[in-house]
Amino acid sequence: MSTPLLQIQGIHKRFGGLHALNDVGLSINAGEIYGLIGPNGAGKTTLFNVLTGLYQPDEGRFTFDGHDLFRKKPYVVVRSGIARTFQNIRLFANMTALENVMVGQHVRTHSGVIGAIFRHPKARAEEAAIRTHALELLEYVGIAKRRDELARNLSYGDQRRLEIARALATRPRLLALDEPAAGMNPSETEGLKKLMQKIRDDGVTILLIEHDVKLMMGLCDRIAVLDYGKKIAEGRPEQVKNDPRVIEAYLGVAPE
Amino acid sequence: MNFAFLQTPRGKLITYAILGIVLAVLPWVLTGGFENGKAWVRAVDFALLYIMLALGLNIVVGYAGLLDLGYIAFYAVGAYCYALLNSPHLQAMLPYWAHNPPFLLMLLVAAFTAGVFGLLLGTPVLKLRGDYLAIVTLGFGEIIRIFMNNLDRPINITNGPQGINNIERVHFLGIDFGRPVQWLGLTFDMVHLYYYLILAFCVLIIFVTLRLQHSRIGRAWVALREDEIAANAMGINIRNVKLLAFAMGASFGGVSGALFASFQGFVSPESFVLMESIMVLCMVVLGGMGHIPGVILGAIIVSITPEILRDVINPMQEAAFGKRVLDPENLRMLIFGLAMIAIMLVRPEGLWPSKRRAREFHEHDEEARA
Numbered sequence: 001m002s003t004p005l006l007q008i009q010g011i012h013k014r015f016g017g018l019h020a021l022n023d024v025g026l027s028i029n030a031g032e033i034y035g036l037i038g039p040n041g042a043g044k045t046t047l048f049n050v051l052t053g054l055y056q057p058d059e060g061r062f063t064f065d066g067h068d069l070f071r072k073k074p075y076v077v078v079r080s081g082i083a084r085t086f087q088n089i090r091l092f093a094n095m096t097a098l099e100n101v102m103v104g105q106h107v108r109t110h111s112g113v114i115g116a117i118f119r120h121p122k123a124r125a126e127e128a129a130i131r132t133h134a135l136e137l138l139e140y141v142g143i144a145k146r147r148d149e150l151a152r153n154l155s156y157g158d159q160r161r162l163e164i165a166r167a168l169a170t171r172p173r174l175l176a177l178d179e180p181a182a183g184m185n186p187s188e189t190e191g192l193k194k195l196m197q198k199i200r201d202d203g204v205t206i207l208l209i210e211h212d213v214k215l216m217m218g219l220c221d222r223i224a225v226l227d228y229g230k231k232i233a234e235g236r237p238e239q240v241k242n243d244p245r246v247i248e249a250y251l252g253v254a255p256e
Numbered sequence: 257m258n259f260a261f262l263q264t265p266r267g268k269l270i271t272y273a274i275l276g277i278v279l280a281v282l283p284w285v286l287t288g289g290f291e292n293g294k295a296w297v298r299a300v301d302f303a304l305l306y307i308m309l310a311l312g313l314n315i316v317v318g319y320a321g322l323l324d325l326g327y328i329a330f331y332a333v334g335a336y337c338y339a340l341l342n343s344p345h346l347q348a349m350l351p352y353w354a355h356n357p358p359f360l361l362m363l364l365v366a367a368f369t370a371g372v373f374g375l376l377l378g379t380p381v382l383k384l385r386g387d388y389l390a391i392v393t394l395g396f397g398e399i400i401r402i403f404m405n406n407l408d409r410p411i412n413i414t415n416g417p418q419g420i421n422n423i424e425r426v427h428f429l430g431i432d433f434g435r436p437v438q439w440l441g442l443t444f445d446m447v448h449l450y451y452y453l454i455l456a457f458c459v460l461i462i463f464v465t466l467r468l469q470h471s472r473i474g475r476a477w478v479a480l481r482e483d484e485i486a487a488n489a490m491g492i493n494i495r496n497v498k499l500l501a502f503a504m505g506a507s508f509g510g511v512s513g514a515l516f517a518s519f520q521g522f523v524s525p526e527s528f529v530l531m532e533s534i535m536v537l538c539m540v541v542l543g544g545m546g547h548i549p550g551v552i553l554g555a556i557i558v559s560i561t562p563e564i565l566r567d568v569i570n571p572m573q574e575a576a577f578g579k580r581v582l583d584p585e586n587l588r589m590l591i592f593g594l595a596m597i598a599i600m601l602v603r604p605e606g607l608w609p610s611k612r613r614a615r616e617f618h619e620h621d622e623e624a625r626a
Contacts, residue, residue, distance in 0.1 A: 052489055078491030086489075092482035094616050095475075103479045107491030109472055113500070116471030117464050123471075130472070150615060170491055 011060035022229040035220035042226040053077035083172035091151040101134035104169025310539040310555040312508025318546035320501035321481025326397025330506040332528035334366040334513025370510025378502035419524025544606030
């Protein structure tokens with residue numbers, strides 16, 4: 001087995017008295033779909049925020065693709081190849097779908113003020129490339145027809161897809177999806193599952209938080225379970241499903 | 257009305273040509289058609305300066321969504337920059353090479369200095385937003401003005417409340433903008449010469465703003481306004497992008513200020529009070545935040561209306577009562593305030609908003625009707 005793509009060890013994050021992440025460690029291999037589950041308030045989203053640089057962990061180690069990302073700013077994390085979506089969709093609501101994806105490419109492009117004002121050939125070429133790639137990504141996630149709609153006017157499912165397209169625009173090696181199927185009907189969920197598999201097949205590793213257990217079991221290669229800020233189980237879906245600690249965390253202990 | 261014709265290349269060309277001709281002959285129509293035409297041209301010159309200011313503030317407020325109530329400070333910095341290097345006041349202290357620098361260089365210095373002040377304001381407020389940001393920027397504007405008011409001691413730099421006098425007019429392309437020039441049988445007075453000068457820079461600033469708007473940087477600003485956390489998570493370096501917005505906006509103010517100082521021939525802290533910041537903000541909001549034509553319209557309306565009031569209300573009063581009962585200067589703020597309230601109630605998106613902003617405000621109406 002080669003070295004994992006992402007590796008964290010002993011991550012702690014405290015908010016005042018709340019120990020939101022307590023000695024969490026996990027490693028994700030390139031090319032897998034890695035699921036993260038746990039009851040509400042278990043620390044899944046906190047872990048996401050740590051992994052994407054929005055929160056600075058208190059202790060621990062965090063390496064990704066050979067880079068040390070412990071306590072690095074989000075733009076460093078994104079540049080290293082981690083992109084994310086949000087649990088409660090955070091699109092640029094008053095920008096069009098196309099513009100949203102164009103913004104996503106900010107981190108991989110370089111034109112500055114001079115390029116913007118003088119539009120020299122290099123800046124022009126870059127702008128054209130940004131546009132073309134944005135269109136490709138909208139096509140890829142299947143909402144190309146709605147490219148000129150404001151993000152706020154898209155249907156819920158399309159907003160989720162647009163968020164994924166925007167995250168893919170940063171050209172990530174790891175795509176972190178925070179409850180992408182929340183609020184979707186079964187057919188939308190099925191479409192999303194296909195999309196995630198397509199993304200994985202195209203070489204992007206996926207880290208996924210989701211409550212839809214059926215979806216997770218059918219999709220993930222490995223799953224980790226968080227409860228009260230601790231990792232209580234990790235392994236293949238069927239292993240995790242039958243782990244007594246996981247059952248306890250979700251259903252409580254049967255009285256003696 | 258059908259504006260489709262204006263979208264075709266030919267339509268655009270014709271529109272710009274007509275606009276160009278109108279702008280070129282405007283000062284002559286004013287001086288020829290009105291008794292006090294020169295005062296009108298002067299008012300138009302000031303309107304152009306305000307357009308530059310409004311476009312600068314539009315970058316900060318309209319694009320990046322950072323409410324700045326002290327914007328006039330950058331206008332002040334540009335104006336004092338010009339004044340100090342181009343008047344006898346400081347020249348005994350300055351080395352010879354710093355006296356009356358070439359005009360374009362002078363403008364670059366003013367823009368750069370104002371930009372540095374923009375960074376000075378931007379750095380401490382990086383983490384602030386909304387009301388808190390407004391309060392700090394308001395304080396910053398006042399700090400600059402108070403400094404200019406008091407920097408006559410221990411070393412007399414700004415000459416305090418008396419201000420700086422005898423500022424040299426612009427000398428550019430062999431023309432002394434302070435003296436009338438005969439050309440093509442026309443006498444170009446100072447107001448005319450400055451009209452064309454300021455107009456040229458105004459067009460330049462419009463051009464720069466347009467280019468920035470449709471660029472990677474412009475998109476990053478809008479993303480920042482829309483959702484700072486998401487922008488952050490998309491790998492936009494929030495700090496740099498914010499500072500760039502402050503610096504760009506400030507440098508526009510600096511250019512405008514330098515032109516103002518040379519046009520006026522005199523600067524004092526009184527020109528840079530809080531009310532001026534608020535006026536510029538009103539121009540942006542009233543016209544349509546983030547939309548260049550709207551902001552220009554807002555600047556013209558807000559800066560020209562008082563002049564029109566003066567010329568309309570006085571004769572009206574004299575006709576009606578035989579004397580001036582109310583001084584329009586006193587009425588100005590009242591009328592202005594009422595107009596602002598009316599517009600914010602009826603058209604909160606501004607008089608001429610961008611399509612994006614109009615949709616933002618009005619799609620709920622449609623939903624409500626449906």
